[in-house]
Amino acid sequence: xxxxxxxxxxxxxxxxxxxxxxxxxxxxxxxxxxxxxxxxxxxxxxxxxxxxxxxxxxxxxxxxxxxxxxxxxxxxxxxxxxxxxxxxxxxxxxxxxxxxxxxxxxxxxxxxxxxxxxxxxxxxxxxxxxxxxxxxxxxxxxxxxxxxxxxxxxxxxxxxxxxxxxxxxxxxxxxxxxxxxxxxxxxxxxxxxxxxxxxxxxxxxxxxxxxxxxxxxxxxxxxxxxxxxxxxxxxxxxxxxxxxxxxxxxxxxxxxxxxxxxxxxxxxxxxxxxxxxxxxxxxxxxxxxxxxxxxxxxxxxxxxxxxxxxxxxxxxxxxxxxxxxxxxxxxxxxxxxxxxxxxxxxxxx
Amino acid sequence: xxxxxxxxxxxxxxxxxxxxxxxxxxxxxxxxxxxxxxxxxxxxxxxxxxxxxxxxxxxxxxxxxxxxxxxxxxxxxxxxxxxxxxxxxxxxxxxxxxxxxxxxxxxxxxxxxxxxxxxxxxxxxxxxxxxxxxxxxxxxxxxxxxxxxxxxxxxxxxxxxxxxxxxxxxxxxxxxxxxxxxxxxxxxxxxxxxxxxxxxxxxxxxxxxxxxxxxxxxxxxxxxxxxxxxxxxxxxxxxxxxxxxxxxxxxxxxxxxxxxxxxxxxxxxxxxxxxxxxxxxxxxxxxxxxxxxxxxxxxxxxxxxxxxxxxxxxxx
Numbered sequence: 001x002x003x004x005x006x007x008x009x010x011x012x013x014x015x016x017x018x019x020x021x022x023x024x025x026x027x028x029x030x031x032x033x034x035x036x037x038x039x040x041x042x043x044x045x046x047x048x049x050x051x052x053x054x055x056x057x058x059x060x061x062x063x064x065x066x067x068x069x070x071x072x073x074x075x076x077x078x079x080x081x082x083x084x085x086x087x088x089x090x091x092x093x094x095x096x097x098x099x100x101x102x103x104x105x106x107x108x109x110x111x112x113x114x115x116x117x118x119x120x121x122x123x124x125x126x127x128x129x130x131x132x133x134x135x136x137x138x139x140x141x142x143x144x145x146x147x148x149x150x151x152x153x154x155x156x157x158x159x160x161x162x163x164x165x166x167x168x169x170x171x172x173x174x175x176x177x178x179x180x181x182x183x184x185x186x187x188x189x190x191x192x193x194x195x196x197x198x199x200x201x202x203x204x205x206x207x208x209x210x211x212x213x214x215x216x217x218x219x220x221x222x223x224x225x226x227x228x229x230x231x232x233x234x235x236x237x238x239x240x241x242x243x244x245x246x247x248x249x250x251x252x253x254x255x256x257x258x259x260x261x262x263x264x265x266x267x268x269x270x271x272x273x274x275x276x277x278x279x280x281x282x283x284x285x286x287x288x289x290x291x292x293x294x295x296x297x298x299x300x301x302x303x304x305x306x307x308x309x310x311x312x313x314x315x316x317x318x319x320x321x322x323x324x325x326x327x328x329x330x331x332x333x334x335x336x337x338x339x340x341x342x343x344x345x346x347x348x349x
Numbered sequence: 350x351x352x353x354x355x356x357x358x359x360x361x362x363x364x365x366x367x368x369x370x371x372x373x374x375x376x377x378x379x380x381x382x383x384x385x386x387x388x389x390x391x392x393x394x395x396x397x398x399x400x401x402x403x404x405x406x407x408x409x410x411x412x413x414x415x416x417x418x419x420x421x422x423x424x425x426x427x428x429x430x431x432x433x434x435x436x437x438x439x440x441x442x443x444x445x446x447x448x449x450x451x452x453x454x455x456x457x458x459x460x461x462x463x464x465x466x467x468x469x470x471x472x473x474x475x476x477x478x479x480x481x482x483x484x485x486x487x488x489x490x491x492x493x494x495x496x497x498x499x500x501x502x503x504x505x506x507x508x509x510x511x512x513x514x515x516x517x518x519x520x521x522x523x524x525x526x527x528x529x530x531x532x533x534x535x536x537x538x539x540x541x542x543x544x545x546x547x548x549x550x551x552x553x554x555x556x557x558x559x560x561x562x563x564x565x566x567x568x569x570x571x572x573x574x575x576x577x578x579x580x581x582x583x584x585x586x587x588x589x590x591x592x593x594x595x596x597x598x599x600x601x602x603x604x605x606x607x608x609x610x611x612x613x614x615x616x617x618x619x620x621x622x623x624x625x626x627x628x629x630x631x632x633x634x635x636x637x638x639x640x641x642x643x644x645x646x647x648x649x650x651x652x653x654x655x656x657x658x659x660x661x662x663x664x665x
Contacts, residue, residue: 237453
């Protein structure tokens with residue numbers, strides 16, 4: 001069996017197994033699984049409006065997936081996408097509220113602010129890893145909470161007078177698109193999807209076509225060998241985190257400038273950053289894979305909103321399925337052993 | 350004086366769940382298995398305790414919260430088996446598996462809440478842990494008022510368990526094996542220690558203690574279960590374990606400190622000298638301190654050497 005086929009079958013089997021366990025849970029709890037899945041599909045694609053909403057949800061998922069995936073390629077685990085997304089969201093809205101500029105300057109400035117904020121937030125764990133060998137997983141988790149509280153604090157004290165949200169951004173900083181809205185029966189679809197797709201290309205380009213990308217991948221494969229080959233491992237670790245954080249910050253801009261147009265005080269996380277982990281894992285950290293995985297999870301999330309209405313099934317079922325998919329991709333060794341045994345048996349016959 | 354009474358009692362209240370969960374984390378990580386899933390284990394513990402409590406309050410009366418804790422312990426242990434199977438037997442990336450546990454626990458418990466109660470959050474429980482004056486001890490002058498009045502039994506159980514865990518890890522043959530497996534699994538294997546078995550036990554213990562931690566939190570602080578019941582306490586417990594340098598008593602100390610910080614953000618506004626400090630600084634204190642501790646600014650913290658690496662027999 002070819003390696004390429006194996007790389008494809010693990011994520012596909014993980015999705016199938018996730019759905020299967022989800023179905024079993026519904027059967028055990030007495031819900032109508034058939035009705036649930038058809039409601040899910042209806043809710044994601046049944047109508048051009050729903051399709052628009054699905055693509056809107058896919059947009060930040062692509063960027064969050066790129067963020068996690070890019071770090072993965074360098075052997076780093078960026079669990080901090082959620083926090084980088086929150087500071088990116090805040091920074092983009094801040095620029096969107098604070099300045100009065102023509103759109104041609106204002107919008108790019110707000111988008112870049114988000115990328116810069118996310119990059120800065122990811123620089124911290126990158127630097128600590130490179131300089132002090134501190135594991136990035138713990139630092140990024142801790143920074144998620146700092147970002148959450150920092151963003152809430154700034155919204156309450158600096159960006160508003162003790163209010164629960166910032167003012168709306170100026171139209172000149174908005175990603176909203178009457179054209180795309182009109183096209184999709186007034187969904188909240190916005191121009192962000194274009195930015196996300198450009199970033200997919202950027203990631204592919206950096207990884208496949210540049211020296212930097214080659215070095216990043218080399219460091220991911222074997223730090224010591226890269227060091228011996230004369231690469232600056234420390235610089236590459238920091239750079240990888242910074243680029244990853246910039247993607248995550250952009251994911252925040254999608255929400256801040258596109259979907260919502262403001263930043264709220266939050267009681268908890270958005271979840272997009274964590275779902276980004278699922279996206280990157282399922283997509284095998286490859287740009288195209290990430291787009292496909294984001295499409296899947298985006299459809300699941302948007303479609304799920306239709307499940308309580310149409311089939312009476314709690315939409316949390318989809319969160320369970322996503323968690324299981326992560327679990328099965330994580331434990332892909334299990335799937336690989338299973339496939340190998342299967343193919344060996346066939347060989348004997 | 351009066352102030353001190355308020356501070357100590359609310360610190361103890363907020364610290365208890367963190368202590369239990371951080372001790373669980375200590376077991377798991379001492380054996381070499383990263384457990385990012387502590388948050389999820391607390392979620393499932395909180396969920397189980399609340400549901401059990403609501404269901405059996407009439408049957409068990411005042412004993413209900415304690416029996417609910419046992420239920421939370423069992424379910425937490427069961428969920429952690431998933432993490433053990435994935436990360437020990439199937440060599441999954443332990444962080445990925447932990448993330449899956451967190452996502453799964455939240456999704457599953459919210460799904461079941463809607464299935465059982467038809468709404469997004471449960472009713473408030475009637476039989477929660479109450480403030481008590483500990484008999485005899487609360488009669489001691491000064492100390493009795495500060496430490497043993499208006500407090501919770503669970504906080505004292507947590508502290509006692511911390512000492513038990515310290516004894517188990519540092520004074521028993523099991524503890525020696527546990528540490529050996531976490532430091533150098535191959536050497537341990539050579540000495541005839543069953544690495545897989547020890548790691549399974551450690552991860553399941555972390556699930557049991559994490560479940561208790563969630564159960565204590567839900568039954569003494571929130572009194573019901575919703576999506577926001579456990580919001581970061583599991584990660585704070587992880588932070589406490591690291592800040593405490595993977596030592597049970599250190600973890601307990603750090604958990605007490607984080608409990609203090611958490612409670613200050615609640616009672617801070619009523620304390621004269623803290624009125625003017627923004628809540629924000631207290632909220633982020635545990636996380637920033639953990640980063641500083643890891644960076645080595647607050648004493649070097651060394652993790653168990655085999656932490657995060659699956660043990661594959663026969664590999665060198």
